[in-house]
Amino acid sequence: MIELLWSVFDLSLVLLLLALAWGTCSTRDVMRAVTLFIAMGLLLAIIWARLKAPDLALAEAVIGAGISGALFLSAIKDYPSTITVSHRTPVLQGLINAFTLALVILMSWAVWHGLNMSDGIRLSDQVVAQAPVSGVSNPVTAVLLNFRAYDTLLELAVVLTAVLTVLTLNDRRYSHVVSSPLLQGMTHWLVPLLVVTSGYLLWVGAHAPGGAFQAGAMLAAAMILLQLAFPSRRQQFSLYLVRFLLVIGIFTFVVVGIWMLLLNDVFLAFDPDWAGTLILIIETMATLSIATALALAYLGGRPMGWEEGARNNSASTENEGAG
Amino acid sequence: MTNILAVLAIFSGLFFFLSGSIGLLRLPDIFTRLHALAKADNIGLAFIALGVIMLESDILNNIKIVIIWLLVMAASAISSHLVARHALREHRSDD
Amino acid sequence: MISEQLLYSLAGIGLFGIGLRATLLHHMLIPRLLALNVCGAGVFLIFITIAYAGAESRPDAVPHALVLTGIVVAVSATAMSLALGRRLEALNDE
Numbered sequence: 001m002i003e004l005l006w007s008v009f010d011l012s013l014v015l016l017l018l019a020l021a022w023g024t025c026s027t028r029d030v031m032r033a034v035t036l037f038i039a040m041g042l043l044l045a046i047i048w049a050r051l052k053a054p055d056l057a058l059a060e061a062v063i064g065a066g067i068s069g070a071l072f073l074s075a076i077k078d079y080p081s082t083i084t085v086s087h088r089t090p091v092l093q094g095l096i097n098a099f100t101l102a103l104v105i106l107m108s109w110a111v112w113h114g115l116n117m118s119d120g121i122r123l124s125d126q127v128v129a130q131a132p133v134s135g136v137s138n139p140v141t142a143v144l145l146n147f148r149a150y151d152t153l154l155e156l157a158v159v160l161t162a163v164l165t166v167l168t169l170n171d172r173r174y175s176h177v178v179s180s181p182l183l184q185g186m187t188h189w190l191v192p193l194l195v196v197t198s199g200y201l202l203w204v205g206a207h208a209p210g211g212a213f214q215a216g217a218m219l220a221a222a223m224i225l226l227q228l229a230f231p232s233r234r235q236q237f238s239l240y241l242v243r244f245l246l247v248i249g250i251f252t253f254v255v256v257g258i259w260m261l262l263l264n265d266v267f268l269a270f271d272p273d274w275a276g277t278l279i280l281i282i283e284t285m286a287t288l289s290i291a292t293a294l295a296l297a298y299l300g301g302r303p304m305g306w307e308e309g310a311r312n313n314s315a316s317t318e319n320e321g322a323g
Numbered sequence: 324m325t326n327i328l329a330v331l332a333i334f335s336g337l338f339f340f341l342s343g344s345i346g347l348l349r350l351p352d353i354f355t356r357l358h359a360l361a362k363a364d365n366i367g368l369a370f371i372a373l374g375v376i377m378l379e380s381d382i383l384n385n386i387k388i389v390i391i392w393l394l395v396m397a398a399s400a401i402s403s404h405l406v407a408r409h410a411l412r413e414h415r416s417d418d
Numbered sequence: 419m420i421s422e423q424l425l426y427s428l429a430g431i432g433l434f435g436i437g438l439r440a441t442l443l444h445h446m447l448i449p450r451l452l453a454l455n456v457c458g459a460g461v462f463l464i465f466i467t468i469a470y471a472g473a474e475s476r477p478d479a480v481p482h483a484l485v486l487t488g489i490v491v492a493v494s495a496t497a498m499s500l501a502l503g504r505r506l507e508a509l510n511d512e
Contacts, residue, residue, distance in 0.1 A: 006422075007420075007422075010422055010425055010426070011425065014425055014426065014428075014429040017429060017433070018429060018432050018433065018436070021432075021433050021436045021437065021456050021459075021460075022436055024452055024453070024456060025436050025437065025439070025440030025449070025452070025453050025456060026440065030448060030449070033448075033449060033452055034448075034452070037452050037455065037456075040456070040459070041459075044459055044462075044463070047426075047463070048466065051426065051466050051467065051469075051470045051477070052470065052476075052477045053466050053469070053477065053482050053485075055482060055486060056462075056466065056482055056485055056486060056489070059486055059489050059490075060489060063489050063490060063493050064459070064489055064492075064493070067493055068455065068492075068493050068496055071493070071496060071497055071500060072448065072451075072452070072496075072500075075448060075500045075503075075504070076448060079448060080446075083444070083446060083449050084446065086443050086444055086445050087445055088443060088445075093443060096439060096442045096443055097439065099442075100435050100438050100439040100442070101435070103435065103438070104431055104432065104434075104435035107431045107434070108428055108431055111424070111427040111428065111431065111464075112424065122478060123478060123480045124469075124471070124476065124477070124478035124479060124480070127478075127479050127480060128476065128479075139476075139479035140479050140482045140483050140486070142479070143479050143480050143482070143483040144483040144486065144487070148480075148483060151483075151484075151487060152487065155487045155490060155491060158490075158491050158494055159490065159491075159494045161494075161498075162494035162495065162497055162498040163494075163497075165498045165501060165502070166497055166498060166501040169501045169502065169504070169505040170501055170504055170505055170508070173504075180404065180405060180408060182401055182404050182405075183401060183405065186397060186398075186401045189397075190394075190397075193394075211486075213486060213489075213490050290490070293494075294493070294497075297493075297494070297497035297501075298497075300500075300501065300504065301501065301504075
């Protein structure tokens with residue numbers, strides 16, 4: 001009986017997920033597509049929680065549905081509101097449909113045969129066995145920031161590269177939002193709460209679901225909320241601070257790695273008794289970097305005065321060289 | 324006994340959510356739909372939170388559930404207000 | 419009944435197929451980006467289903483970390499694509 005109820009629950013989750021995905025991909029209205037995408041992201045968060053992946057549920061809710069949804073909503077502002085029919089010829093459309101169907105059938109056959117094999121090398125036993133040495137007791141954080149720390153370093157580099165592209169291409173998007181006193185009042189309460197919750201997620205990632213990425217994205221959400229509630233064209237904070245915060249995460253990570261290289265002869269090899277503290281330091285700086293990066297990605301480009309800062313610097317050095 | 328009350332509370336919450344969703348689909352106009360969503364979903368969440376509090380024994384988790392309920396109510400109120408204001412502005416510009 | 423692992427894996431494959439078809443058929447940027455994100459969600463679902471080890475035992479933590487990295491990389495790629503799209507629009511208008 002319980003098994004049947006669980007099966008019905010799983011089946012309804014899966015059917016709803018496929019329906020939302022189909023709706024996102026085949027609707028004619030852009031706003032509807034983005035709304036269904038955000039709903040699909042939240043449903044995916046529920047599915048991660050059902051599949052016993054709570055860190056992923058947090059990350060999907062705040063990054064996949066929240067930040068991604070905000071990015072899309074701000075991008076469709078000056079976009080045509082109807083999705084026009086594709087210009088592809090019917091032959092090409094038929095080929096694409098057939099190709100996708102064949103690929104889906106092939107992958108389903110592979111999964112059907114592959115999932116029957118329960119003997120396979122499972123890394124989970126090794127992770128659980130080595131977890132006490134890693135300095136944290138949450139296995140996902142242990143894998144992310146100790147066993148596969150190099151991947152996380154490169155991930156921070158990917159985020160930085162994406163933000164540098166965003167900054168290089170455009171000036172920031174100025175929205176014509178008219179803010180409301182209710183929104184401003186709620187922001188007064190909500191932003192401190194978001195900052196505290198973000199710090200909590202960062203701290204608790206060592207022994208419970210949480211971590212740097214969820215905390216960073218929540219801080220970015222707080223910044224986006226501030227931008228929505230108090231839209232202003234003036235530069236609110238120092239651009240040197242923004243540049244510093246963007247790179248502090250990856251800088252700390254590389255410095256710790258090189259320090260471990262000098263101590264232990266291997267890049268990013270943590271001592272077991274120092275590992276917890278080092279992971280917390282790296283995670284804190286990474287949270288600040290990710291928050292700044294995602295907030296700048298939402299702004300859509302260079303904030304006001306970004307180039308003047310650089311131009312003033314180069315102009316002053318030219319004067320010094322000439323004079 | 325507590326379990327039966329909790330299950331009753333969660334089922335009433337589900338009923339309110341279902342009626343809110345039916346209102347979203349069947350009502351004619353954005354303002355009436357907002358009305359159905361904001362009211363029914365808030366009560367549904369309150370009942371589900373009540374049921375979960377009855378099942379959960381840790382007091383800290385119960386406080387967190389109450390805070391979540393209050394925050395969702397505030398967020399739902401503010402976003403309903405913003406959507407209605409935007410719709411009203413568009414409505415006025417049509418006339 | 420069908421096992422949960424098989425059900426969720428097929429759901430992930432279905433998501434990937436839906437997203438792939440929409441990416442190939444659309445020609446405007448934002449619907450293609452949405453469909454690509456749906457593809458990514460399907461891949462993540464397959465990954466986490468492989469990591470799921472039943473209701474009693476702990477799931478495998480390594481795919482969880484990989485998918486967490488994947489989610490962050492996906493949102494960075496989306497932000498970069500939206501910036502590129504905006505720049506292309508501005509260049510086409512000139």
